[in-house]
Amino acid sequence: MLIGKSGASVVRVQREDGLEWIEKTGSSAEIDLETAVLEWCAGGLPVPKVLGKDGGLLVMAALPGVNLTETSMERAAQIIAEALHLVHGMPIERCPFMASWALRLSQGELRVRAGLVDESDFDEANLGRSPTDILAELQSLPALPDLMCFTHGDACLPNFLTQDGQLTGIVDLARAGVTHPTQDWALALRSIRDNFGPDGERLLRKHLPDHSADEELLRRFLLLDELF
Structure with a gap:
């Protein structure tokens, strides 16, 4: 389970x-x-x-395969990059699922006000900060670049499956929706680093598109994720 x-x-x-x-x-x-x-x-x-x-x-x-934490570092980087390019290529003209920065930030604010944010689960860089402090920083950030696509929303290694070197499944899409693609790349980089260390992150960064290579953008989406 x-x-x-x-x-x-x-x-x-x-x-x-x-x-x-x-x-x-x-x-x-x-x-x-x-x-x-x-x-x-x-x-x-x-x-x-x-x-x-x-x-x-x-x-x-049930889908075939194992999740990407159960494969090699090289395979994990390759498969999650392939999966994200596939997800981000979905047509969004009639997509009914929105996950814009403004919407996600308002949802995060509701969670902060309701006391639902688990501070013990913060990334190491944010330990000791309060949810209200993180929310205030997020609310002070400038507008995002004008680039939107369909995103997974929780692009961590366990949510992608592989078998025989192929992508076989994408799961846990409850947070999917249209927003900036860095939403997914930021969480994917953190997940591969958590599971395979800095070498895993370096491998995945070779697949990082230019539009998501900005360190401040990556940090912004990791910070937003602290509220969920």
């Missing part, structure tokens, strides 16, 4: 005959949103097929 920052839990269920599927539980609002995202992405991205939904329960087909 896996439990994410949102509090949702994910379990793989296997029957005696070997049939497998995935069950995810969370708030009804979270499950409704992720179901809609998965159905919108179907055919364009290797996402799980929705088998059923009932309130706060989402049932999905």
